Amino acid sequence: xxxxxxxxxxxxxxxxxxxxxxxxxxxxxxxxxxxxxxxxxxxxxxxxxxxxxxxxxxxxxxxxxxxxxxxxxxxxxxxxxxxxxxxxxxxxxxxxxxxxxxxxxxxxxxxxxxxxxxxxxxxxxxxxxxxxxxxxxxxxxxxxxxxxxxxxxxxxxxxxxxxxxxxxxxxxxxxxxxxxxxxxxxxxxxxxxxxxxxxxxxxxxxxxxxxxxxxxxxxxxxxxxx
Amino acid sequence: xxxxxxxxxxxxxxxxxxxxxxxxxxxxxxxxxxxxxxxxxxxxxxxxxxxxxxxxxxxxxxxxxxxxxxxxxxxxxxxxxxxxxxxxxxxxxxxxxxxxxxxxxxxxxxxxxxxxxxxxxxxxxxxxxxxxxxxxxxxxxxxxxxxxxxxxxxxxxxxxxxxxxxxxxxxxxxxxxxxxxxxxxxxxxxxxxxxxxxxxxxxxxxxxxxxxxxxxxxxxxxxxxxxxxxxxxxxxxxxxxxxxxxxxxxxxxxxxxxxxxxxxxxxxxxxxxxxxxxxxxxxxxxxxxxxxxxxxxxxxxxxxxxxxxxxxxxxxxxxxxxxxxxxxxxxxxxxxxxxxxxxxxxxxxxxxxxxxxxxxxxxxxxxxxxxxxxxxxxxxxxxxxxxxxxxxxxxxxxxxxxxxxxxxxxxxxxxxxxxxxxxxxxxxxxxxxxxxxxxxxxxxxxxxxxxxxxxxxxxxxxxxxxxxxxxxxxxxxxxxxxxxxxxxxxxxxxxxxxxxxxxxxxxxxxxxxxxxxxxxxxxxxxxxxxxxxxxxxxxxxxxxxxxxxxxxxxxxxxxxxxxxxxxxxxxxxxxxxxxxxxxxxxxxxxxxxx
Numbered sequence: 001x002x003x004x005x006x007x008x009x010x011x012x013x014x015x016x017x018x019x020x021x022x023x024x025x026x027x028x029x030x031x032x033x034x035x036x037x038x039x040x041x042x043x044x045x046x047x048x049x050x051x052x053x054x055x056x057x058x059x060x061x062x063x064x065x066x067x068x069x070x071x072x073x074x075x076x077x078x079x080x081x082x083x084x085x086x087x088x089x090x091x092x093x094x095x096x097x098x099x100x101x102x103x104x105x106x107x108x109x110x111x112x113x114x115x116x117x118x119x120x121x122x123x124x125x126x127x128x129x130x131x132x133x134x135x136x137x138x139x140x141x142x143x144x145x146x147x148x149x150x151x152x153x154x155x156x157x158x159x160x161x162x163x164x165x166x167x168x169x170x171x172x173x174x175x176x177x178x179x180x181x182x183x184x185x186x187x188x189x190x191x192x193x194x195x196x197x198x199x200x201x202x203x204x205x206x207x208x209x210x211x212x213x214x215x216x217x218x219x220x221x222x223x224x225x226x
Numbered sequence: 227x228x229x230x231x232x233x234x235x236x237x238x239x240x241x242x243x244x245x246x247x248x249x250x251x252x253x254x255x256x257x258x259x260x261x262x263x264x265x266x267x268x269x270x271x272x273x274x275x276x277x278x279x280x281x282x283x284x285x286x287x288x289x290x291x292x293x294x295x296x297x298x299x300x301x302x303x304x305x306x307x308x309x310x311x312x313x314x315x316x317x318x319x320x321x322x323x324x325x326x327x328x329x330x331x332x333x334x335x336x337x338x339x340x341x342x343x344x345x346x347x348x349x350x351x352x353x354x355x356x357x358x359x360x361x362x363x364x365x366x367x368x369x370x371x372x373x374x375x376x377x378x379x380x381x382x383x384x385x386x387x388x389x390x391x392x393x394x395x396x397x398x399x400x401x402x403x404x405x406x407x408x409x410x411x412x413x414x415x416x417x418x419x420x421x422x423x424x425x426x427x428x429x430x431x432x433x434x435x436x437x438x439x440x441x442x443x444x445x446x447x448x449x450x451x452x453x454x455x456x457x458x459x460x461x462x463x464x465x466x467x468x469x470x471x472x473x474x475x476x477x478x479x480x481x482x483x484x485x486x487x488x489x490x491x492x493x494x495x496x497x498x499x500x501x502x503x504x505x506x507x508x509x510x511x512x513x514x515x516x517x518x519x520x521x522x523x524x525x526x527x528x529x530x531x532x533x534x535x536x537x538x539x540x541x542x543x544x545x546x547x548x549x550x551x552x553x554x555x556x557x558x559x560x561x562x563x564x565x566x567x568x569x570x571x572x573x574x575x576x577x578x579x580x581x582x583x584x585x586x587x588x589x590x591x592x593x594x595x596x597x598x599x600x601x602x603x604x605x606x607x608x609x610x611x612x613x614x615x616x617x618x619x620x621x622x623x624x625x626x627x628x629x630x631x632x633x634x635x636x637x638x639x640x641x642x643x644x645x646x647x648x649x650x651x652x653x654x655x656x657x658x659x660x661x662x663x664x665x666x667x668x669x670x671x672x673x674x675x676x677x678x679x680x681x682x683x684x685x686x687x688x689x690x691x692x693x694x695x696x697x698x699x700x701x702x703x704x705x706x707x708x709x710x711x712x713x714x715x716x717x718x719x720x721x722x723x724x725x726x727x728x729x730x731x732x733x734x735x736x737x738x739x740x741x742x743x744x745x746x747x748x749x750x751x752x753x754x755x756x757x758x759x760x761x762x763x764x765x766x767x768x769x770x771x772x773x774x775x776x777x778x779x780x781x782x783x784x785x786x787x788x789x790x791x792x793x794x795x796x797x798x799x800x801x802x803x804x805x806x807x808x809x810x811x812x813x814x815x816x817x818x819x820x
């Protein structure tokens with residue numbers, strides 16, 4: 001490698017290296033897309049973002065929620081909602097997340113979640129999963145009868161009815177909730193609180209890999225299915 | 227995505243070995259019972275055979291240090307906590323086992339942060355033990371209180387807040403085991419002072435990593451078969467060895483694989499040393515400042531067999547032009563690295579050594595790649611790593627690196643800071659052995675070199691030389707650690723490639739900012755040879771070619787810390803260079819090609 005004698009360095013540029021210039025080199029035609037996938041004209045080149053519902057079974061370690069929130073934020077995963085609550089197993093919680101990412105991003109989010117120590121198991125729910133969200137709506141109390149009628153129509157409940165405001169509770173999938181909110185706009189919506197999705201797999205399917213429905217009071221053992 | 231129990235075929239034999247050695251090594255019979263949380267912490271380290279720890283004292287960590295007083299663990303007091311983290315990090319690279327560093331709460335812990343982040347980016351096993359204010363004062367903004375677990379959560383594999391003296395030993399054991407398990411990385415245990423001081427007689431049990439993080443060591447057999455067929459059919463196969471090859475202790479398997487199937491090898495920077503750079507098959511390392519031939523090979527391969535690499539942007543350049551015609555076999559123990567940056571056509575999740583052995587078993591025919599090998603050799607001739615040494619220009623840094631390499635044995639450990647000197651060291655030193663190149667790759671931490679040399683020195687064999695190739699800017703960032711090398715009488719040689727610039731920035735300013743050298747001039751640095759003497763080390767200053775060899779010989783001969791301040795050509799630049807986000811195959815050889 002060396003050129004201690006200055007003779008051999010005569011053809012070298014003083015500050016740089018010798019060799020064919022970039023434009024004189026052969027360059028292949030191929031390309032990859034932004035997700036690092038070779039662009040094969042026969043295959044779809046780019047993945048469009050889609051919504052995915054992820055469910056994670058986690059240990060109630062201190063700060064588990066902040067670890068998950070931090071992961072989403074530092075890896076720039078687009079999160080729509082996150083709900084968390086206890087399970088029948090002491091010290092375990094279930095976290096349901098809705099994210100909007102292209103397929104490789106969803107895959108990456110799952111894998112990164114799985115790496116977190118408190119995460120026991122994580123999986124994406126199928127389209128047929130049972131999912132629902134809850135919303136509390138506070139509207140102007142001027143027309144209580146009409147509010148009551150619309151609430152009935154959406155199978156909601158009135159939680160609080162005062163002289164000035166009425167607060168109702170509605171549950172359903174995202175579309176139903178959106179529709180209901182539109183219907184309540186006529187009364188003047190004062191405040192909204194939405195929970196985001198919580199979900200379980202349908203029937204006897206496991207919600208996260210390794211989880212055994214029907215034995216939910218026994219802790220799920222981490223187990224690799226790859 | 228769920229997790230599995232360990233399936234390492236070595237697990238059993240390792241366990242058996244541990245039992246055999248147990249009574250002799252750890253001397254169970256002689257161990258006095260623990261009486262406090264802090265003794266339990268130290269006992270947990272002793273149980274795992276920890277020999278050395280690097281740290282700085284302070285209020286909240288004092289009980290832990292008090293327990294160290296009676297321990298055989300060698301403690302190296304560093305001048306700054308960042309140095310402690312880097313030293314422990316380098317220790318782990320050289321030994322391939324987690325290093326341990328300690329710091330007090332608040333500023334002690336935050337000073338560790340750079341070193342922990344560095345270890346995280348380079349997947350270096352590191353256990354950080356931090357003091358914390360007493361548990362009942364946490365959250366009150368007490369003196370020297372910082373939310374250490376909060377601050378370090380994004381840069382650790384996992385961290386722990388110890389809350390009970392009875393379990394703190396096991397927590398430390400778990401953190402240590404986790405740091406070294408699978409893909410290594412940093413872990414941290416935050417130790418409130420009252421937990422350390424509390425009485426307990428609970429001995430820590432055997433260190434076990436958490437159940438929820440067990441990696442998959444053995445790949446799926448069908449996947450191996452499919453990948454093997456792709457390798458057999460390849461016309462232009464290329465192996466890409468990353469740092470994971472070295473971490474998995476799979477250098478033997480990796481070399482055997484390359485030799486058996488005569489597949490050319492490119493490494494990443496952390497993969498330097500996984501394959502001998504003086505071998506015909508070796509194309510050295512690829513990426514932004516990698517060799518032209520490595521980048522040409524990556525650009526033209528039709529099957530890239532990547533082992534233990536995360537496809538960092540400094541390696542890939544622009545994703546769209548990275549190995550544009552290649553299918554990718556990706557071997558990694560971390561499933562999350564598969565298709566993170568570069569899509570893997572043949573993902574193989576598992577331990578590098580096990581996967582390569584299985585691939586070897588599954589491959590029936592050597593790929594016919596004679597023409598491709600010839601092509602790679604041609605590129606080596608077309609794009610030689612060379613430099614001019616005109617009489618009318620100052621000393622060239624590449625020359626210094628080559629002289630140092632020639633003057634030392636193959637097993638010499640080289641540490642570096644970050645910048646131009648790091649690139650010249652990596653380019654012009656011929657590495658042949660794993661764990662001899664110790665540098666800050668992912669995080670790019672200036673100042674890593676000197677504390678790393680200290681950690682490497684403690685970890686290395688007595689007959690191994692330790693050389694730190696540093697830059698003037700990098701050296702000045704952690705120069706206080708020279709006092710540690712002097713106090714501990716550590717035989718290390720620091721070669722400062724001093725160009726009186728923060729050189730890589732200067733190079734970029736000239737190339738991309740029309741030569742506006744804002745804040746890049748470092749002609750205000752002290753005279754490092756004199757400063758070395760002031761610390762109690764030996765110092766030399768070298769300006770001329772004919773002084774280099776003598777100074778190198780004297781410094782290497784000197785049994786203690788020595789510093790040679792090489793005043794090099796301030797105009798020298800690092801080439802080849804792939805501009806940020808550019809195509810690997812379009813590397814520039816001179817500035818006008820950028």
